[in-house]
Amino acid sequence: MMLKFTNRQVRVLVLVPLAVLAVSAAAYLALGSPALLLPPVLMGAFVIWMLMDMRHHHWDLFHRDVMEQRAIFAQLEAIIGLNATLKPKYPFPGTRGWTASPDLLREVVTHVLHQAPALTVEASSGTSTLMIAYALERNGAGHVVALEHDAEYAGRTRELIGMHGLDHRATIVLAPLVKQRVGDTEMTWYDLGQVRLDVPIDLLVVDGPPEGTGSMARYPAVPLLRSRFAPGARVILDDGDRADERAIAERWKQEFKASSCDHLALEKGAWSLRF
Ligand SMILES: C[S@@+](CC[C@H](N)C(=O)[O-])C[C@H]1O[C@@H](n2cnc3c(N)ncnc32)[C@H](O)[C@@H]1O
Structure with missing residues (x-):
């Protein structure tokens, strides 16, 4: 040497x-x-x-x-397992950088395959939406509604979903980030005005808005959607090793009486809560 x-x-x-x-x-x-x-x-x-x-x-x-x-x-x-299980029509896009990491995607996809949620809501969109749609297609039931604040990314994800022939499993809603009342304060989050949720939410995957849009940017997800949760709904919060996300998970647990709140030791860390 x-x-x-x-x-x-x-x-x-x-x-x-x-x-x-x-x-x-x-x-x-x-x-x-x-x-x-x-x-x-x-x-x-x-x-x-x-x-x-x-x-x-x-x-x-x-x-x-x-x-x-x-x-x-x-x-x-994780990515080999996802490919082998979901068998996509075309290769999945890369999973580095902004995309959820393969180990988080495996956690989400496994939940979808095992629990067969009727309605999954995603705060953000991208490869994760595609994989959830594939898992729902394998189940033969269920739908994912992804909230996307950025018109360009909304378009890209819609195109991706269409190319894989999964439009009937996923809806990408262009939901700009707007100031709105969250509890006693005003915060910026996805505009829910155009969002149609026909059944209760079984699974909520929170991977947006991006950190750069403000402090505690992802906190409003539960306060604004809690009333739409099905009994026993699960929330998965990505980037769980960041200080903001730790604080958000703790606040959700305390303020909305989560029945469980667990840290998942994944590449970027994540939080899993049950309500
Ligand atoms: C962390 S990303 C979400 C990624 C998504 N959950 C996935 O796994 O593909 C959060 C948001 O960042 C934006 N975004 C995605 N890719 C980006 C990129 N390469 N550069 C800047 N913003 C991006 C999109 O608006 C997206 O909804």
Whole structure:
């Protein structure tokens, strides 16, 4: 293995021998020949410290590599499972960046296949809408209504759903973000004016609005839709490791008496609540 030194190690490698020389010279002037023992002792101690430090550094790098490989493997496992289960007509779009991560999508799709929700509502739209629509199609029943504030993304998701022949399973509603009353305060959330929900909501997947639209941007989802929940409805909140999302899950649990509230240890973290 090629030895690579960190900047700190290079500085130490230059400065410590110089310091040893200076200390030894001063000691020789003061003590005479007994001071000749100092350089080998000090340099020996330095070499031992240096070797241990390098070993720690390489162990840290190795550990980080292993953790990264495990994380990548976990997402590959999830996306392979989704493809094998849903068997899409065309390949699914990529699932990095803005899209929900494969492990969150697997959680949602597994729930849809297992619990067969009649109505799923999504706050945001995209690949997640497509996968939910596929799962509903496999069930042979159910519909997903996705709220999308951005006309461009609403168009893209509609096109995607149409291309896969799943228009009868998914409706993308262009719902701009508007100021509205949420409890005692005014907050910005999807305009529900054009949203038709014919049956109670069994599953609510909250992956929008994006963080940049304001603090606690996703909080209004439950206050504004709670009255439409079916008994035992489940809410899945993505990006659960962010401070805002932790606070949102806690507030939903306290203020709306969730029967359970669990953190899911996924790539971006998530919260699962039951009402
Ligand atoms: C976190 S994304 C939701 C993604 C969706 N749940 C999925 O899995 O595909 C939230 C919102 O960001 C917007 N968005 C999606 N992709 C984007 C991109 N590449 N750049 C900027 N905004 C994007 C859309 O308005 C979307 O509803």
